[in-house]
Amino acid sequence: MNILIHPTYFPSIAHFVAISQAETVTFEMADNFQKQTYRNRAYIYGANGKLLLNIPVIHSQKDRQQYVDVQTFNDENWQRNHWKSLESAYKTSPFFEFYEDELKPLFEEPVSNLLEFNRRCFQTICDCLQLEIETLQTTTFEKEPAQFTDLRYLVKAKGEKAPNFESYTQVFDDKHGFINNLSILDLICNEGPNALNYLESQKPFW
DSSP states (O other), rough: OOEOOOOHHHOBHHHHHHHHHHHHEEOOOOOBOSSSSSEEEEEEETTTTTEEEEEOOOOOSOOOOOOGGEEEETTOOOOHHHHHHHHHHHHTTHHHHHHHHHHHGTTSSSSOBHHHHHHHHHHHHHHHTOOOOOOEEEOOEEEESSSSSEEEGBBBBBSOOOOOOHHHHHHHHHHHHOOSOBBBBHHHHHHHGGGGHHHHHSOOOO
16 A cells, blocks of 8 residues: 655554555655644643644745745744643653653754654654654645545544544543544553554554
């Protein structure tokens, strides 16, 4: 299976289920930026339930802006805030300390370009999962690409019903129950080295 997906901020579990079962992964690099998508947001499991992590971006005066050109808005120090949220959510999880040294630099090193930052996050997660995968990139935008299994719809953060995945133990599930299809961060902090086995064992939804 050759999949086409968007690079997103700490991708959802649905993204990584597809990635882990794909033969090749191609990133869409020639599209326009759209608001309210996983391009600049991720959901984790906080003490009060589902918690949004949103990267503020600088919006162009033009109607359309290429994703590759989007710059992050850093005046409010979102990196520090996101790291604090992750610590609060997962410090008591079984494997947060195990991956902390790999994750923390992403929130300390300066960020300017959203897409490049998302690529760094993706590679870091692949390292945590010990998932060796080579990614390709598009150079032109195709609305209906014939050579790929088109999973670009997974970028939508609202209005799309996520596949139902098998439950696993989450930090606050005694309060709010199992929350499906959060960021991959939730899975690796809770399942650790078993996370890749979990991803590979889920039923295909495409």
